[in-house]
Amino acid sequence: MLWSKLFIPTLRESPAEAEVVSHQLLLRAGYIRQLGAGIYNYLYLAQRSLLKIQQIVREEMNAIGAQEFLLPALNPAEVWQESGRYEAMGDNMFRLKDRFGRQLCLGMTHEEVMTVIARGEVRSYKQLPQIWYQIQTKFRDEPRPKSGLLRVRQFIMKDSYSFDLAPAGLDESYEKHRVAYCRIFDRCGLQYVAVEAHSGAMGGSQSQEFMVATDAGEDYVVVCKETGYAANLEKAVSRPVPPSAADAEGDLSPEEVHTPNQKSIDEVSAFLQVPATSIIKSLVLIADGKPVVALMRGDHQLSETKFQSALGCAEFRPAFPEEMRSLMGAEAGSLGPVGLSGVTIIADLALQGRRNMVAGANKDDYHLLNVTPGEDFAAAYHDLRQVTEGDTELETGAPLQILKTMEIGHIFKLGYKYSHSMGLNVLDQNGVETPVIMGSYGIGIERVLCGVVELYADANGISMPVSIAPFEAVVTPVKASDPALAGAAQQVYQELKQLGVDVLYDDRDLSPGVKFKDADLVGIPYRVVIGKKLPQGIVELAERRTGAKSEVPLAEVARLVAGKVSAAKQ
RNA sequence: CGGGGCGUGGCUCAGCCUGGUAGAGCGCCUGGUUCGGGACCAGGAGGCCGGUGGUUCGAAUCCACUCGCCCCGACCA
Known part of the structure; x- marks a missing residue:
């Protein structure tokens, strides 16, 4: 080409x-x-x-x-209606009608x-x-x-x-x-x-x-x-970082504490001088129309996917403020599991076995101290926690990466x-x-x-693997109008073609810099440059990925490139 | 669908606030000089300023509507 x-x-x-x-x-x-x-x-x-x-x-x-x-x-709608996915796909499916009004989809x-x-x-x-x-x-x-x-x-x-x-x-x-x-x-x-x-x-x-x-x-x-x-x-799944402070021992009873305007976990933590890991985060969600309270350790995030599979619900959403008020008697920031009835409570595994934690009191601007899961409220335990940076592998405790x-x-x-x-x-x-x-x-x-x-892009552009590069090699005479350079380039090009290499001959009469930049941008893995050392029978072979350049005898360059290309393709 | 941004030669953008009939760089065409990392000189072509309507003597510029594209969010068997 x-x-x-x-x-x-x-x-x-x-x-x-x-x-x-x-x-x-x-x-x-x-x-x-x-x-x-x-x-x-x-x-x-x-x-x-x-x-x-x-x-x-x-x-x-x-x-x-x-x-x-x-x-x-192009599919008839009936086929998708049979499986139920004509409905299930919703707006994600392109739908159309034929001239007779029959339903089709893509x-x-x-x-x-x-x-x-x-x-x-x-x-x-x-x-x-x-x-x-x-x-x-x-x-x-x-x-x-x-x-x-x-x-x-x-x-x-x-x-x-x-x-x-x-x-x-x-x-x-x-x-x-x-x-x-x-x-x-x-x-x-x-x-x-x-x-x-x-x-x-x-x-x-x-x-x-x-x-x-x-x-x-x-x-x-x-x-x-x-x-x-x-x-x-x-x-x-993962092993969470351990709580930053040990729980107070003993069979203490919940005790109300005034926490004016302390709503977020961070605020409550700072106000009460208690680490976030000792606070119970209470989330109110409406799953398939029914309210559910999900409890997490204060520093943990609810995994929506895990929540959904724990409940087996089709859909869910956060509760609206009015719903929280009527259900819990308080607004977000002071919600907790103690004293609730008629609401499903599910709790993350990280709360199992904990004692004397802090939770919302279901009374605006109040929290409870000494809340112990299992004693002060009952909940079904599930893994609800989204893995976060710093967690470790569940079995071995080895570091995890996100x-x-x-x-x-x-x-x-x-x-x-x-x-x-x-x-x-x-x-x-x-x-x-x-x-x-x-x-x-x-x-x-x-x-x-x-x-x-994405993986191999660099400052010069794309760097294609040989196996899927649009061209495997490009032959570039420094000066296209120079008959000697063009002749040698033509020769290398023909040799490479005969050896089965997907090769491009950059015969454009442009300055060398432009041709080099283009070849790099496009990401062609190998470039043979025919230039100033041609009189000595030497050309240059450049590798896009590594930037490596080597001087190679004109007579051998085609076979060398063909060898590298086939090696790269295994 | 909610929030934000942008539509001006092929590309990147200026001009818009403060209306007076459109610019730059790159690219492109012609000729010449160059030739190892996006060359140089000279000449040239190319834009109903996304669309529609309005205000005005006059609209790329102001107003309304509309279309398109991008980003964040929602969404993503």
Whole structure:
């Protein structure tokens, strides 16, 4: 490819609308252009990279026996109504009508369609297991598209679905995917962490997310370097830091104390000269319409996910001030668990066994001293606490780290949700109708691209891994109009092409600095510069990632680069 | 949906407060000189100032509405 003939619209400055690194660089390097909020054009460079990512995905999926389909993005509403997700997806689903007024929608994922295919054709256990996948455009009407390609309304996803007769088979299909995903992300040059994820209210027993650590991400994960523990913050468990002061011993009775205008934990702590770890934080929430008081140690945060699964409620919200008043008799800041009746009280495990703590008195401007869980009030104990910086690993006490991450893949044991709702059954060995057990596995193709851009970006721009770089090498004569330089460049270019390297010949008649800057910005891993030492038969080989430069004989450079390229691709 | 910000040549932005008919840098085109990290000289093209309506003798500028985009929050099977 001749650079002069290609459409690679690099920008010297970063467009104003781009905030995150990957967005800025993909725009500047001429990979993408925006068409609307959360809608992007993928230009030549992006498409080349995305195709390479897809090819890697394809190879690894095929390697575990998965079969590639291509299903419609346009779906009849009935299919989604059957599973109940036509309702459940709410405003996140793009919906439209055809000319006859029939309801259609754009697919957000393809569990339903896959299930429809399977139930029509798969009738015997002998036809199982199956793994079907596709690489398809998905549509989601995001409430707020943002961060360039990270959160968009239309994106490419590899989604696969496994069908097994029994849970043991699902375990195998799941494990195959886990291994395949690691290979895929390794081959794409990503650094990532696989974490336990919250399985959601959709049923399903196990789920793991593949995350890339980046400030551009929106998810937090908890990892332990020593033990290898890794979990999404929503689900992570830990050992909290111990209370900073021991509880007073003895069977003391609650004692009212005047705390005028001391509302927050910090205020009460300072006023009463008691550490936050000795205060009970009382939160009033309305879960599925019913009031619940959740109790936390003063310095701890309620995990909404854990609260929700502890109660098994569909939705919840903080109580309004009037509700607190009528329920508790006081306003937020003086609420507590003592003397409550007719309200569900759940408490975090960190309060179990504690004695003589401070809690709100349910009387404005008053707190209670000497409140002992289990004696002065009864509560059901659950792990409700969100892991926080400084916590340690639950079993070993090893240090934990919280990382900001972006999700690039998710593997998920679905269970029987779709087989049950949509009637996917087969006959087993005994001729008995048995529901099929399913798994669902996704990879965000653009997010893999964003992930590597975020991970390896430097002051000069993008630094692509060889495996998914739009071009593996570029040949740059310092002066394109010099026949000797151009001739040698042409020769190296041809040699590299013959050796199977994805090579670009930067034949533009521009000053060398411009060509170097462009090549660096775009992120081409290897650059061969034909310059002043050509008369001695010497050219320069520069590596984008390391910045290393070496002088190489003209006659050997092509083979050298080809060797490095194939080594980098394994 | 709530809060904030921004829409002016391809890109980054100035001009707007205090109305008088549009500018800079970069990019682009032509010619010449250059050629190892975003060169230089000369000449040139390119903008109904997001849209609609209003105020005014006159609107990029003031007012109203509207559309779009970005950020924070809500939301995110």
